[in-house]
Amino acid sequence: MNTHHPNTSPPRRWPIWIASSLVLLFGLFLGIGGAYLAYLGGSWYFVLSGLGLLVSAVLMFGRRTSGAWLFALVMVLTIVWAVADAGLTFWPLVSRLFAFGVLSLLVALAWPSLARAAGATAVGRGWLGVSALLLLALVITAGYAFMPAPIIAATQAVPAPTPVAPGQAQTEWRHWGGTTAGDRFAALDQINKDNVKDLQVAWTAHTGDIPQSTGAGAEDQNTPLQIGDTLYVCTPYSKVIALDVDTGAERWRFDAKAKAPSWQRCRGLGYYEDAGAPPSPHVSGVSVDIDNAQPGACSRRLLLPTLDARLIAISADNGQPCAGFGNQGTVHLSAGMGEIPFGWYQQTSTPLIADDLVVVGGRVADNWSTDEPSGVVRAFDVHSGELVWAWDSGNPEITGLPPEGQTYTRGSPNVWAAMAFDPELDLIYLPTGNSTPDFWGAQRTPEEEKYSSSIVAVEARTGRVRWHFQTTHHDLWDFDLPAQPLLYDVPNANGGTDPALVQVTKQGEIFMFNRATGEPLAEIQELPVPQGKLEGERYSATQPFSVGMPSIGNETLVESDMWGATPLDQLLCRIKFKSLRHEGVYTPPGLDPALQMPGSLGGMNWGGVSVDKTTGYMFVNDMRLGLFNYQIPRENMPKNASGIEMGAVPMEGTPYGAMRQRFLSQLGVPCQKPPFGTMTAIDLKTRQIAWQVPVGTVKDTGPLGIRMGLPIPVGMPTLGPSLATQSGLVFFAGTQDFYLRAFDGATGQEIWKARLPVGSQSGPMTYVSPKTGKQYVIINAGGARQSPDRGDYIIAYALPGQ
Template sequence: MSASQPARAPRAARVFAAILGVIAIALGAYLAYGGLQLLQLGGSFYYLPVGLLVLVAGVFLVRADVRGAWLYAACFAITVVWALWEAGWHFWPLAARIGLPAVLGMLIALVVPYLRGSERCAHIKGASRGTAALLALGIVGAFIAAFQPIWTVKPGAEPEIAQGYQPGDDHANWTNYGRTPDGTQFATADQITPGNVKGLQVAWTFRTGDFAFGGKENQNTPLQIGNVLYACTPSNQVFAIEADTGKQLWTFDPKVNSGFSPTWQRCRSLAYYELPQAAESVPAQKTPAASAPVTPPGGACARRIYLTTADMRLIALDAASGQFCSGFGKNGQVSLATGMGDIVPGFYNPTAGPVLAGDRLLVGGWVMDNQSVDEPSGAVRAFDAVTGDLAWAWDVGRPGVTTAPGPGEHYTRGTPNTWAAPTYDAELGLVYLPTGNGTPDMYGGHRTPETDRVSSSVVALDARTGAERWVFQTTHHDVWDYDLPSKPVLYDVPGDNGERIPALIQTTKRGEIFVIDRRSGKPIAEVQEKPVSTEGLPGEKLAATQPYSVGMPQIRQGVLTEAQMWGITPIDQLACRIAFKQLEYKGDFTPPSTNWYIPHPSPFGTMNWGGISIDKVHDYLIVNDMRIMMKARLLPRAEADKAIIASGKTTPSVAGVVPMEGTPYGVNRVMVTSQIGVPCTDPPFGMMTAIDLKTRKIAWQRSLGTVEQMGPMGIKTGLPIPIGMPSLGGPVATASGLIFYTGTADYYLRAMDVKTGEEIWKSPLPVGAQSTPLVFKSPSSGKQYVVVTAGGGRTAPDRGDYIIAYALPDAK
């Protein structure tokens, strides 16, 4: 062989180069083909030319020609510049654009010295190995960076103590949904602190035997009355548990007719009431320690636990024994079907549980989404807590009439319901209802002015009479399923001059937080009406403007763009970009269409039923949210009916195509994900945020939750990468400066520093959880407990029946 001829590359190197070339050809062809589609849809110009260049580079590599490496290097340089221009220095968007090309580039760099033509370059072996090492270092660095949380707002200066804050027990017990009647989910117990929370241990574990399969979900936060916890399960069983030991004191099974409610069974809360003579004898916060509930003065049922069931019953139980309170209703039960007319099984379910307002029990209900114009009424009813008699009813279709319907009549069908928990203000004598929209949710051409007036609103009623006092609407003529998902929270917010203003704080699926004066319904934080699209379907009557709470931060993704579409690699990111450009999207309040369109934020919401917590020490509002994209399509009647028949559905469902009977359309709603099941928008997909109510600005905001129990194609990754995941359930802030939370897709109880958002401690759970934690101090032992209900997360396959209590170990 002549000295002027280069040595033939080793066979292994040639094979390796050919393999890399084939990979590059496949990648380039995909990018070019998808890029052409994207260009035809008016999308990014990047993919088509770069795809063609990568394809040609692959051809050269198959031939072991070094020109393939140089061409690929040029493509990679273009990609880096483009990625920085489009995504800035944000880690996950950059990783999606550069990660896979960097891995392929590293492998190509390793084979460069063995390619034809490389001998013309001096020091080629050292340069190629150096390039490969540099890329490898970047890949390793990116892998390490993936394990860091995403901070969209980092904490600033140490927060000030709230003016007028006085530490101490405002209520010793957890008596309501949200702990107290104001719903603030703030625990005054301060034994567990940021300094010692790492010492938390499991104190006891209780098993209910009720597993959340087949449409059930365990979302319960137990009540805590003295030294007894009262928990309920998805099938509405009730357990009384001794707080210090986890010992079962009694159990009650209402034997719910599951055929009456085949889907969506859950029990978020119970209600507790003390008859006046019992409360006067032994105040609730001073209930003596005991190994079993004590029957108080006044006899049986002087203290009561109330529950609602999936088969439409309101039940009163003796808190001491779990027996029916015979003087309540008919042998301890009131039928919630009375006056409701025809009920299709599953169409009505009081999931949030009853709420006590003075001596009234408020009962609303979840009405199954998008089934018919003739679904059950959304009427809210108040019952006498002693007798079970109807005290009043708020029925949208009968303005000013608060009595029960007459013989042969029923409450107005298809009206806005209240499926989240109401809130009670004892001082003002008002109850506040967070309403939904009229049924079905996604088309409203048939709705009455009475329905439109109060849909997706906070409605204030007189707690004694049910008379309407004021209405504040958060979405006009709601056809996006933006029903109010969480309880209104009552808190006196700081004003501009140091005064305290009695406020009501309402979170929404839209990511808007409305702060209004709870006396009048007038905004405290500025609200602006902004114009939106009104190009609706025939017969629809969309509102020309919608309310935005501009005086508070938005907790959501902003208006979506193609550049925000995401994927783990450029392959699925390109697919998401194409999907986005194929969908109708006109920003917020994109009108429903017979084409696939994007309702954003999604009907699942940004904020949901878990609600918020108020850190009263620092005037911080704490809220978790989720950030996922959906698409929807209205199907003309004949097409919808055919699709439902083809689906083989035998029971009503909110999934897939649903009928919206009585309207010209059915509807289909699905998540927008890549081919491997990854959400199509940039991470994070879930966050925790602290808002300073003094400045009404975000104090800190970070990703919440990891992919440890989730991953592409439903495969658990086992990697605690804190990319932020959709979450359900609410946070609880404590007087000692902690936030406890469990509702992430991974299986953990977390403790975070309320001042900074830093995760201080976490403990693995046997399955996921959706409930809001219970935090209290036992009056018997003086120990503080954090109690978690873990029945399984919505998006995870694992199910359980756990109630787990954590506490600090006893001092030696």
């Protein structure tokens, strides 16, 4: 910034005032907030940089060029600190430097006025060069923010997709997870990596059942079934609709007239077909009301789990109730349960069809009380609806209906997620939750503790336990198992395969067992974990960690992991972090606020995984949302504690209630650095991550809930299942933005996306029409989690001209 060019024009003061005022405001915020952060034991950078900016602003207000030079020194030291604190990772550096870059540009542009105000008779052109370089750096940074980049890039070569052999193509999608193995794999390749870019909407149907709320309210999370030339969907309010696979034309619908105060959803239907059942007739325009339905024959039947705890069998041909099932088509799951307050017990996941049994667990309203309905799992005859067996983890002696005057064990661990079934081993695999309530366990019995937060393998014929493994001991974090297990045969060292079960968890761990014996196929270590201090509670000294498989998104956070769009909100997140107790994934609850990362939403949640059977790649999507919680002494509990989602939960019957809040900045953005959600490919042969990419942009969300409208691929929380196909594609729609995407299964590269009218939490599925031979990809779009935009769309995509 030399001074050899004369300029006698009077100095303009407004550039000085703008630059100085903004530097002053930054300095005040960083200085005051930084002092508090330092008091909490955090970084001294913020208070020191704040003081430097304050002195710089005062000098510039006083028309002294030394103020600009001091600002430049603070900026240089900030760059050094940022690299030392965050490394060379893009998003953390943006958080620390971009706003300072804007301030630097303003100071550079103000330099001529400042120099003349300081008495210089001539101002050189150096400020123009500095300004141009700063502007260029800001533009490049802003442009790079729109460029997708893998977190872990694919490095190993993957063979070209194996064509589907004649006669081996998938013909139907009969189960929620594709099969009872939960693989979500389609042996179809008409739509492939080369032509997926040409996909277009083939038809759109409407359910007429728009979810009316978000969060713990109504949500469309359905994966449709395809049987022959008919598509079957269920809605959040327990309705079933049959559609033509080629046109989306409605053939019939059934209304169960179910009601619940919260958690209205239907993730999937069960389907059963008698041997030798005749071809399905085409029934169009039939609307079936359960109060006026005419029961009929059911050689093909759908099993509908309702949100008011009924199991209804209806004909897949015409939607009429199956007369021989239960009481005129209905089994009331409240039998043997005792008192059930409204909304405290319901069905949200698909029933499991295991040969001629239909098996159901149930969602129990967490955290209201120790005296909640049982988590019993029951198997019914798929034809008659008669109870075949019951598994009550709190009282294994009860294998049918409880004796007169008794109930199934109240408050026992439940199975709310989808189950898996291996017909060759005749084993059903139950992912269990923990006893209610979630955050206090001193009252739990040894029987309840034994099977809490575990994989439990039971004999399909009897319900007797064959083996089990507990993934969280004495669960005080709501780390129930949220997803359908994957049953898949993995290569072994002897050149053969082992029958594996893979289970993803909310805490970001992935366990692999021999599904016949329960022996770990990937190493598991019992490692020490932090201990709590609440009087009367007990704590497990160790927890199982699946060290033989990758962990996803569960690293112990440190202060430098905090993030924000600017240094200002990053500072606030650092203050919040230093105000919380955080000792890793198993930080125990206490009277002081404790950070749980991942939180009880995950990690991985109910969507489960998909797998490409030709490559052995398993695809896992996750969310990285922390929660902070603390216990509230009973006498201090607010009267309006609801137990729904976030906020205070009552936990009646224990000494404490509890408070849960998301770990977000004041702008409503997760406080830790991005990504906040990813898709990861794990090679099941090597048990290593093959690639990992951020999923989702801020186009339909943003700070304070304001849509940014920008396709910046920061990676947002995901919720919902994926779909893998034999053509090497991975389809996914469970993002915060409104898109159905297709990824290259070999590399994670996004190679196609279609804009949806609203977001989706549903699982994509695909089929080939038996009439036209055209392959379709189907997605339900009812609204993304936390988005106010809701819809009732079922959208089919296909290639043109097929």
